[in-house]
Amino acid sequence: MPVFERDRTVFEDEDILRENYQPERLEEREDELEEFKAYLQPVINGKQPRNVFLYGKTGVGKTAATKYLLDHLENDAEQYDDLSVTTVYCNCEDLSSSYQVAVELVNRLRPVDDQISSTGYPLNEVYSKLYDELEALGGTVILVLDEVDQIGDDDSILYQLPRARANDYLDEAKIGIVGISNDFKFREGLDPRVEDTLCEREIHFPPYDANDLRAILERRAELAFRPDVLEDGVISLCAAFAAQDRGSARQALDLLFEAGDLARRNDQKSVTEDHVRSARELLEKRQIEQSLLDLTTHGHLTLLAVAQLTIEDATPARKGDVYDRYETIVRKLDRDTLSDRRIHSHLNELTMLGILDRHDHNQGRAGGVYYEYELAVDLDTVLSALDEVRALDAIDVSNLSG
Ligand SMILES: Nc1ncnc2c1ncn2[C@@H]1O[C@H](COP(=O)(O)OP(=O)(O)O)[C@@H](O)[C@H]1O
Ligand SMILES: [Mg+2]
Structure with a gap:
């Protein structure tokens, strides 16, 4: 018997x-797409392209729309002998500075046996190599900088590139x-000079609404699943x-895939709404775990404090109450506590990650605002996610609860 066998x-x-x-x-x-296409029209006319800035939450089709249009642009340009259009796609996800982005662009434009290393050159030299490559290529070059917010504050490249022609680096x-x-927020934080050109x-x-999502899922599901595998309601529920x-x-899409995967793992022949519900829990838990990995031990303990208060029906809880509970937990562990200011910032971070909800209360004339926190996600999910990271903290969560 083979260990693996193909399943369909x-x-x-x-x-x-x-x-x-x-x-x-x-x-x-x-x-x-219509708007985007209009902005790219000068390219087909052999004119200077415009800089375009796309923004929106994750998963709303920005990358897909860009790849779709630029593929068409490159293809459709081929019918004109006087046009040469190249697109270079660069995801800045793992590039945290202008330097790294510039190196990446140079390497994208160079053959594999002639790459430069990502250290050791002055920034100006990397830019000048980049301009050399762009000049050698000639024609119209569209540079896509996806997830450009990842480069953070070091955004000089966003200033340099759009001006390269005006500054006579490119001809x-x-x-x-x-x-x-x-x-x-990234756009709002840009230097006004960068903003003017980059966000021309x-x-x-x-975000998509449920109808959009249903249509998207239906088209994909038809190709992805065997016929008649999805029970009625599965796609609508995912959407x-x-x-x-x-x-x-x-x-x-992740939800639909995960639901299908659950059916497959259980050797079931159809995907049901229950699979979707379980898939949702699974994904939520995985996402929380992922977020928790980025937090420190005291971030975990802050969350544990809120979880305990939730068990006791004592949430939404004020910052001070969360802090008291946090202190109790930390004392049990025989560790040093952080200041309440630091715990406040952990509470903020957990809120930003979508793990906690924060309610703002205005005390009217008496002045001042106070905040209350509660879990934004399922308690059991939080407890089992905390249980997973417990090994990292060397803390036995189950012994602490109650
Ligand atoms: N209108 C759409 N039709 C079909 N698939 C879509 C649509 N919008 C997004 N998708 C799919 O959803 C996923 C996320 O889209 P993506 O373009 O990567 O989002 P973003 O770049 O905005 O985070 C991709 O798998 C993409 O193919
Ligand atoms: Mg994207």
Whole structure:
């Protein structure tokens, strides 16, 4: 008996539900695509491209729409002999400075046997290598900087690139920048000079509603699943859950995949609404665990304090009450406590991660605002996620509860 065997009872092709599958159509983003297309029209006319900035929450089709349009742009440009259009796609996810982005762009434009290392050159030299590559290529070059907010404060490249032509660094090459960001605050925080050029044209991608998500899932499911595997209501439920939450197509697709995977693991031939519900819990737990990994032990203990208060029906709880509980826990562990200011910042972080909800109370004339916190996610999910990270903290969560 082999250990692995091919199965095809549930999925026809599960890759269709994966992140990097490029859908052929993006009907729910017609308006955004229309606008985007108009901004790229100068390219086909052989003119200087505009810089475009796309923003919207994660999973709303920004990357998919960009790849879709730029593929068409490159293809359609081929019919004109006097046009050469190249697009360079760069995801800044793991690039935390302008330097790293510039190196990445140089390497994208160079053959594999002629790459530069990501250390050791002065920044100016990297820029000048980048301009050399762009000049050698010539024509129109569209540089896509996806998840550009990840480069943080060190954003000089966003200032340099759009001005390269005006500053006579480029002559043959006409470059256009497509910046994409999940974080609108990033744009607000840009230097006004950068903002003027980089965000010359902007397109906002709003969250999807349940109808959009259902249509998206239906098209993908038809290719991904074997016929008649999905019970009625499965797609609508995935769409409804994702719409309630963040309106993210990625989340909806993950949910559908995970539901199918649960059916497959249990050797069941159809995917049911119960699978979707379990999948949702599973994904939520995984996401919380992931977020918890980025927190310190005291962040975990702060969350544990809120979880205990929840068990005792004492939430929403004020900051001071959370702090008292935190202190009790830490004393039991024989460790040093952090100041209440630090715990406050942990509470803020947990709120930002969507693990806690914060209620603001205005005390009217008496003055001042106070905050109350409670879990934004299921208590059991939090406890089991804390249990998972417990090993990291060397804390036995179950012994502490109650
Ligand atoms: N309108 C749509 N039609 C089909 N699939 C879509 C649509 N919008 C998003 N998707 C899919 O949802 C997932 C997330 O989209 P993506 O473009 O990566 O989001 P973003 O870049 O905004 O975070 C991808 O798998 C993408 O193919
Ligand atoms: Mg994206």
